[in-house]
Structures are given as structure tokens and as C-alpha cells.
Amino acid sequence: MPKWLDQLASDVRGKVSKAPLPDDVNPMLATLTDNHFSHPDWLFERKLDGERCLAFHDGTSTRLYSRKPKSLDATYPDIRDPLATHERSFVVDGEIVAFEGKTTSFSRLQKRMQIKNEAEARQSGIKVYYYVFDLLYLDGYDITALPLRERKRLLEESLRFEAPLRYTQHRNETGEDYLKEACQKGWEGLIAKDAQAGYRKGRSKKWLKFKCVNQQEMVVVGYTDPEGERTGFGALLLGFYEGKQLHYAGRVGTGFDERELKDLHERLRALEQDEPPVVDAAKAKSKGVHWVEPTLVAEIGFTEWTDDNRLRHPRYLGLRDDKSPKDVIKEEPGART
DNA sequence: TTCCGACAGTGGGGTCGCAAT
DNA sequence: ATTGCGACCCCACTATCGGAA
Numbered sequence: 001m002p003k004w005l006d007q008l009a010s011d012v013r014g015k016v017s018k019a020p021l022p023d024d025v026n027p028m029l030a031t032l033t034d035n036h037f038s039h040p041d042w043l044f045e046r047k048l049d050g051e052r053c054l055a056f057h058d059g060t061s062t063r064l065y066s067r068k069p070k071s072l073d074a075t076y077p078d079i080r081d082p083l084a085t086h087e088r089s090f091v092v093d094g095e096i097v098a099f100e101g102k103t104t105s106f107s108r109l110q111k112r113m114q115i116k117n118e119a120e121a122r123q124s125g126i127k128v129y130y131y132v133f134d135l136l137y138l139d140g141y142d143i144t145a146l147p148l149r150e151r152k153r154l155l156e157e158s159l160r161f162e163a164p165l166r167y168t169q170h171r172n173e174t175g176e177d178y179l180k181e182a183c184q185k186g187w188e189g190l191i192a193k194d195a196q197a198g199y200r201k202g203r204s205k206k207w208l209k210f211k212c213v214n215q216q217e218m219v220v221v222g223y224t225d226p227e228g229e230r231t232g233f234g235a236l237l238l239g240f241y242e243g244k245q246l247h248y249a250g251r252v253g254t255g256f257d258e259r260e261l262k263d264l265h266e267r268l269r270a271l272e273q274d275e276p277p278v279v280d281a282a283k284a285k286s287k288g289v290h291w292v293e294p295t296l297v298a299e300i301g302f303t304e305w306t307d308d309n310r311l312r313h314p315r316y317l318g319l320r321d322d323k324s325p326k327d328v329i330k331e332e333p334g335a336r337t
Numbered sequence: 338t339t340c341c342g343a344c345a346g347t348g349g350g351g352t353c354g355c356a357a358t
Numbered sequence: 359a360t361t362g363c364g365a366c367c368c369c370a371c372t373a374t375c376g377g378a379a
Contacts, residue, residue, distance in 0.1 A: 032370080051367065068366075106368065107351065113367060114353045203343080230347060253348030254371045285362095302349095303369080312350055315370050 002139045004154055008146075015145035015198070021058050022137060025069035027093055028199055030191050030207035036176055041196055043148070043170040044178050047189040047209065048131050049106045050097030051113060053079070055130075059089045072096075077118045079130045082165050088139050088158060093199075094132035094168065103186050107307060132159065133168035136199055144199040151199065175210065183212035188303065213301060215317060218249060219325045220296040221277050223268050225288040232261030233268065236298065236316065237289065239278050240330045248278040249330075250310030252300055255317060264319075268292050283308075297323045305330070 005016060052067045053076070062084040064072035073080055076096060083092075098109040112126040135155035136144050143151060152170070161167045170193075171178050179190050189211035197206035222237035235253030239246045256264065271292040278284075281291075297320040302311040309330070 049368080066367080070366075110352050110367065205342095224348095226347085228347065235348060251349060252370095254369095255348090257372065287362095301370085306350060308350085310350060313369050314349055 002141070004138070004157070005141065008150070012146055012150060016141050016143050017145075018140055019137070019142040021056060021089055021140075022091060022142070023056065025054050025065045025067075026201040027052060027054060027067055028134075028201060028207060029203045030209045031203060031205050032209045032211065034213075036179055036210050037192075038173055038175045038177070040173045041194065042175065042192050043152075043172050043195045044175050044190045044192050044210075045133055045168050045170045046182065046187055047191050047211070048095040048097050048168075049104045049188045050095045050109050050131075053094060053096045053130065055080075055083050055090075055092050055094075055132075057083055057086060057088075057090050057092075059087055060084075074116050074118050075113065075121055076128060076130075077121055079128060079164055082160070082163050083130075086159065089137070090135060090139075090158065091137035092132045092155065092159070093134040093136060094130050096128050096130050098126055098128050104188075127164075129164045129166055131166045131168045132161075134199060146198065147196045148193055148199075149195045179210050179212070182210075188212060211303070214303060215299060215301040216331045217297045217320050217323050217328050218252075218300045218311075219246065219294045219328045220268070220292065220298055221246065221248065221294050222284070222289055222291040223265070224251070224253075224290070226261075230261070231258060232256075232265035234288070236264075237284055237291075238298070238300065238311070238314075239294065240328050241326060242329065245279045246277050246294060247309065247330075248280050248283045250306075250314065251284075252298070252311070252314040252316050255301075255315040260316075267296070271295060294325050297321075297325055297328060305332075 053072055054065050056063045062080045064076055064080055066072050097104040100108050112124055112128060115121045115124055135151045138154060138158060156167050175192055182190055192208040192210055194206040218238040218240060220236050221239040224234040226232060226234045235251040237251050238249045240249050272290055273293055276291045277294045299317040299320050301315050301317050303313040306312050
């Protein structure tokens with residue numbers, strides 16, 4: 001019996017069972033919530049903007065998998081190497097990230113993500129880090145039923161966190177204060193985790209996403225045709241003013257219920273015009289696009305502006321009748337909680 | 338009976354590779 | 359040479375249905 005198992009408190013030792021190294025990939029996923037809280041039984045980790053990765057190590061060789069699951073061995077050999085030097089068997093869960101300065105950059109990671117050749121990956125010049133946040137299996141034992149605190153303690157003790165491997169630190173209890181700090185630092189948000197809970201496959205409420213929200217008004221400059229069973233329209237085309245010029249800012253296609261799809265579509269149809277109201281209409285693909293007179297203002301939630309001046313992860317929150325389109329400009333966050 | 342979790346379907350930005358234009 | 363499209367990454371959200379509470 002391994003030493004760590006012998007040292008486990010008697011009330012949790014029964015939750016550990018001998019098992020062969022698992023090979024199924026089905027990671028635990030967090031649920032998004034606006035209900036931010038602090039609680040002594042919860043811990044809070046930085047939410048990293050990268051690619052999810054599970055690593056399976058049998059004591060000799062290591063396999064990396066994405067969430068899908070697809071093998072990531074050829075993409076991140078520089079992550080696999082340091083894991084493969086360990087003598088113990090384990091399964092860990094974490095996030096692979098790339099940095100742009102001090103903050104993680106998903107767009108930078110994407111260039112690395114596409115590489116499917118080891119040699120090419122190694123000389124890509126895009127340095128990546130593996131932030132490990134959970135341990136599911138150790139030395140021949142399935143430990144997914146152990147409380148998270150125990151799993152994280154064992155994780156920190158059991159792996160050598162050097163070079164691109166990093167242990168994901170957490171803060172206890174104070175979720176709200178930590179989120180405030182996180183947003184000021186320009187992080188994407190936090191993951192709140194029930195410290196007593198076991199590791200479960202799939203979406204769970206034992207893990208919650210606290211995101212730093214961005215939202216602002218955008219001018220509605222057009223809409224697209226619906227597809228499939230969709231009623232009304234597909235997405236709204238959005239814009240903002242820079243001086244007297246209206247610029248295209250991408251689309252939003254979610255957040256509407258059936259009624260809003262129908263009502264908004266009727267209003268938009270009445271505003272339709274041939275000429276695009278934006279100066280950079282070429283950025284919007286023309287297929288199925290209808291331009292409208294820019295008189296409506298919508299409140300949009302999103303995570304960040306992309307390099308191409310579009311909204312990332314946009315969702316429609318409602319119309320703003322109190323705001324004049326001319327006052328809609330690109331607001332640089334200032335992320336709020 | 339009501340509520341919740343899982344799933345399907347529709348929508349977004351971005352990257353890359355490859356086929357059609 | 360340019361454009362379009364699918365496959366993966368990251369997602370948000372609505373509607374529905376069956377089982378848990």
C-alpha cells in the first residue's frame with residue numbers, strides 16, 4: 001500500500017479503490033453563474049484561457065488528450081516530456097496556455113493548437129505551460145471519489161512542477177474579493193470549486209464559472225437569415241461609432257427567445273436598406289446578410305474584443321431604448337465583476 | 338407536482354488546410 | 359490568387375424531455 005494511502009484519514013480512505021489506469025476522457029466541466037459568493041467549503045482558482053488537457057501516465061509513457069477527445073501528443077511534446085519522466089502512474093487534468101505578456105492569450109495558443117507535428121511544435125516559438133489543477137488517479141488507485149482538497153494536496157506532493165508544468169494555486173473561501181482582484185488583473189475570471197466534492201465526468205454544479213463580465217451597448221446594423229428550424233433571423237450584425245463613422249463589430253446570435261426572434265425580425269424588416277451603414281462592410285460576409293438603418297441599440301455581453309475589433313463569446317441581453325446610436329463607441333474595459 | 342440535468346440545435350470568433358472558383 | 363468550407367479550439371443560450379426530488 002502506498003504511503004499516501006496509508007496516511008489518509010480513515011473516513012476518506014474507503015473512497016479510494018484499486019483500478020487499472022483509465023483511458024476514457026470525459027472531463028468535469030463547470031457551470032456558468034452570476035451568483036458570486038464566498039464560502040468556507042469552497043476554493044477558487046484562476047480561470048485560464050487555453051486548451052483543456054488530460055494526461056494519462058502509466059509510469060513509462062504519457063498520452064495527452066483534448067476535451068473532444070483528440071490526441072494532443074504531437075501538438076505539445078514539450079508538455080508530455082516532463083510528465084513522462086515521472087516514475088509513478090497518474091492521471092491529471094489541467095489547462096494548456098500561452099502567454100502574451102502577463103496574461104494568457106487564447107489567440108496566440110491557437111496558432112500552436114493547429115500544429116500536428118512534433119518537430120514543428122517544438123520549434124514553433126510559441127511557449128506553452130500546463131496548469132494542472134486535478135489528480136484523478138495515482139499509483140494504481142482511482143481517487144476521483146476523494147474530496148477535492150485531498151486530491152489537490154496529493155497532486156502538489158506527487159508531481160514535480162518544473163519547467164512548463166505548473167500547479168494551479170487556489171484561494172480559500174473569499175470568492176468575491178478574489179474575483180474583484182482577478183478582474184482588475186485582466187483575468188477571464190475564476191473557477192469556484194466545492195472542496196468536498198469528488199471528480200465527476202461532465203457538467204457539474206460542484207464547479208462554477210465566475211466570469212469577469214464585459215457588456216456594452218452596440219448599434220444594430222443588420223441581420224442574417226435563419227437556418228434550419230430557427231425562426232425570425234439568425235444573428236444581429238453589430239457596430240459602433242468612431243467619430244462619424246460606423247464600424248462593423250461582428251455578430252450576435254444567441255440570447256433571444258422565440259418571441260424576441262419574431263418581434264425583432266419584424267422591426268428589422270421595416271428598417272432594411274440596400275446600403276451598408278458601416279464603412280467596413282467587406283469584413284462582414286455578404287451571404288444572407290440584410291443591412292438596416294442604424295437606429296436600434298442592443299445591450300451585448302461578451303468576454304473581450306478580438307484583435308479584429310469583434311466581440312468574443314457575444315450574447316444578446318436586450319434592447320436599449322434610452323440610448324442614441326450616435327453615442328455608441330467602443331469601450332475599453334475596465335472589466336467589472 | 339415541480340425542478341433539474343442532459344442533450345440537441347442554433348448562434349458567435351479564430352486558426353489552419355484544402356478544394357472549388 | 360481568392361474564396362469558401364469543414365474541423366477543431368474556445369464558447370452562450372433556448373427548448374425539450376425524462377427522471378429525480
